[in-house]
Amino acid sequence: MKTIGVAACFLSVLTMLCVALLTVAGAGGTRQLSAPVDAVTQEIDVKVPMRDGVKLSTDLYIPSRGGKFPAILVRTPYNNNGMVGQAMYYATRGYAVALQDVRGRYDSEGEWVPMLNEAKDGYDSVEWIAQQPWSNGKVGMIGHSYPAISAQLAATTAPAHLVCIVAEAAYANSYKEWDFTGGAFGLAQVETWAAVQMPTRTLQFNYANLNTPGVEPSTLAPFPQDYWHLPVMTNAETTGRHFEIWKEWLRHAAYDDYWKPLSMEDKYPQIAVPAYLVGGWFDTFVEGATANFNGIRSNGKTPEARTGTKLVIGPWVHDFRNGKSSATGDLDFGPGAPFPLEEKELSWFDYWLKGVQNGMDREAAIKIFVMGDDQWRDEKAWPLARAQYTKYYLHSGSKANSLFGDGTLSTTPPAAEPADSYTYDPHFPIPTVSGHACCDPHWTSVPDGPRDNQPVETRPDVLVYSTAPLSEDVEVTGPLVAKLFASTSARDTDWTVKLVDVYPQGSQPAFNVADGILRARYHLALDNPELLQPGHIYEFTVDLANSSNVFRQGHRIRIEVSSSNFPQYDRNPNTGHTLYTDEELAVAHQTVYHDGARASYILLPIIPRGSGTEGHP
Numbered sequence: 001m002k003t004i005g006v007a008a009c010f011l012s013v014l015t016m017l018c019v020a021l022l023t024v025a026g027a028g029g030t031r032q033l034s035a036p037v038d039a040v041t042q043e044i045d046v047k048v049p050m051r052d053g054v055k056l057s058t059d060l061y062i063p064s065r066g067g068k069f070p071a072i073l074v075r076t077p078y079n080n081n082g083m084v085g086q087a088m089y090y091a092t093r094g095y096a097v098a099l100q101d102v103r104g105r106y107d108s109e110g111e112w113v114p115m116l117n118e119a120k121d122g123y124d125s126v127e128w129i130a131q132q133p134w135s136n137g138k139v140g141m142i143g144h145s146y147p148a149i150s151a152q153l154a155a156t157t158a159p160a161h162l163v164c165i166v167a168e169a170a171y172a173n174s175y176k177e178w179d180f181t182g183g184a185f186g187l188a189q190v191e192t193w194a195a196v197q198m199p200t201r202t203l204q205f206n207y208a209n210l211n212t213p214g215v216e217p218s219t220l221a222p223f224p225q226d227y228w229h230l231p232v233m234t235n236a237e238t239t240g241r242h243f244e245i246w247k248e249w250l251r252h253a254a255y256d257d258y259w260k261p262l263s264m265e266d267k268y269p270q271i272a273v274p275a276y277l278v279g280g281w282f283d284t285f286v287e288g289a290t291a292n293f294n295g296i297r298s299n300g301k302t303p304e305a306r307t308g309t310k311l312v313i314g315p316w317v318h319d320f321r322n323g324k325s326s327a328t329g330d331l332d333f334g335p336g337a338p339f340p341l342e343e344k345e346l347s348w349f350d351y352w353l354k355g356v357q358n359g360m361d362r363e364a365a366i367k368i369f370v371m372g373d374d375q376w377r378d379e380k381a382w383p384l385a386r387a388q389y390t391k392y393y394l395h396s397g398s399k400a401n402s403l404f405g406d407g408t409l410s411t412t413p414p415a416a417e418p419a420d421s422y423t424y425d426p427h428f429p430i431p432t433v434s435g436h437a438c439c440d441p442h443w444t445s446v447p448d449g450p451r452d453n454q455p456v457e458t459r460p461d462v463l464v465y466s467t468a469p470l471s472e473d474v475e476v477t478g479p480l481v482a483k484l485f486a487s488t489s490a491r492d493t494d495w496t497v498k499l500v501d502v503y504p505q506g507s508q509p510a511f512n513v514a515d516g517i518l519r520a521r522y523h524l525a526l527d528n529p530e531l532l533q534p535g536h537i538y539e540f541t542v543d544l545a546n547s548s549n550v551f552r553q554g555h556r557i558r559i560e561v562s563s564s565n566f567p568q569y570d571r572n573p574n575t576g577h578t579l580y581t582d583e584e585l586a587v588a589h590q591t592v593y594h595d596g597a598r599a600s601y602i603l604l605p606i607i608p609r610g611s612g613t614e615g616h617p
Contacts, residue, residue: 039064049124051120054109061096067134069135073140075150075154077101094354096134122157139161155270158271163353170289181517184517185570189446255527277293280328289311310365320341325337330451331450336375368548370475383478390411394601413596414596422462426564426573426574434450453510475607476607480544480602480605487593488532490574491532492576494518496564498515514546
């Protein structure tokens, strides 16, 4: 046991209070926050037994003044030694904090299979904490990404002493949102994550090295050239890496029974506690944030779960940077963008674990950042009930290829129009220049967030459809989906769709708002692959997840249609062969139709301007 002292100004008489409060002002009005007044006692590598005898390494941070405290549990595969700052933040404010390496990681015993044991191990850890002499029996969980998913899975087991959770950047369905978005493998982010995480304990990636002179992260993460290797099944082995879980994922390319137990989608009725859910518009898990919110609010096990769960979505990539930055990608969303995430989460725990009547229960169910307006707004439900779903149709005179073509976009349905065609050659895929991601771009070499898309819009294998400059602001907030009537010469191929905001100034930069992909063999369903008949016209549905963006007066709404987004997603080889074992690549000739009988479009949830909000007053 060792004690960590805090700043002298905190070591006042206030350290003797059981609940010390600090008044701050915020968007929700004046509220009370637990103040950082406690010295902290630290106990390292406590072995917490699981039901099968495996012991998990847990570092404890407990207020030194003695007594019983509400507890906060963090379960991570990323080394609990790197989370001391978060532990001290809460421990100095009167919480007992447990930082735990999940099974098979770092100092914990057992074998790690991603997500497999997090539900039951989370249950056992919560109940162990509740029995400790320093615990008052109330436990909360918090996490970002994997630790957030770990918290959600633990909540599905309904531990008796779990009171609430905070889940930042968590999926609802791993297959659909990360591993195989639209059936296409998330090559750069999934390979990178696996390469960094899957080696043996002695080869774990040292996060501290990321900014250490002389240490090159790419010696552990994949080199960019790895992404080109075929077959995909063995590309990690080209640099001497071996992790069987990678191959196991690729063997389950369709949404089968391997993936379904890891999904949250059928587990919401088991969740008995409220969740504070946080997502980002440019995070790969943004669809999971809204799905988890709706799932718990509609089907949670208790009234507290159904009425207490809240959702925050900001203009962020997977790394929220604690909500403090106004810039994401190449855009700065202004002084109104930073969000007091750390303080809000503390308020959440103060309310649920300490019983502080700070108004958290009266806050809006949903807070979203509306890009373009660049301000936060309260809402009651997702999607917004006042949304007017409007079809924006693709038009052209058969030459929509590139931004120099004749493609247009409007709410007028097409009549007799010629189709647009292009050639997709997987030897020369469209490079990823922007978008949704979950991994550090320093590892993946893939830019994330909003970026100028003009470099790819100059290519003839990208169809570009734009509105005229807008005469008034147009707000698009909600789920986004595109319908393409299209044919291909291949047995299988990909369709990509991107929603873009074209700015009027300067070189008219085109910033991505949302994007999606569909592997065509999954046009019926992700669990029911069916190869195509070459030349046959199909109706393809491409999901672009969620967003909230005001296309300002003078801007243009743009849609890009193509067949690759590499290496964010693996290249479809167009052969129709078994995926990820194929070294052959074939050229596909693509045709997109937009006529009276086959009107391709994107469905935009338009929010009437001046219609008010659906948030709390």
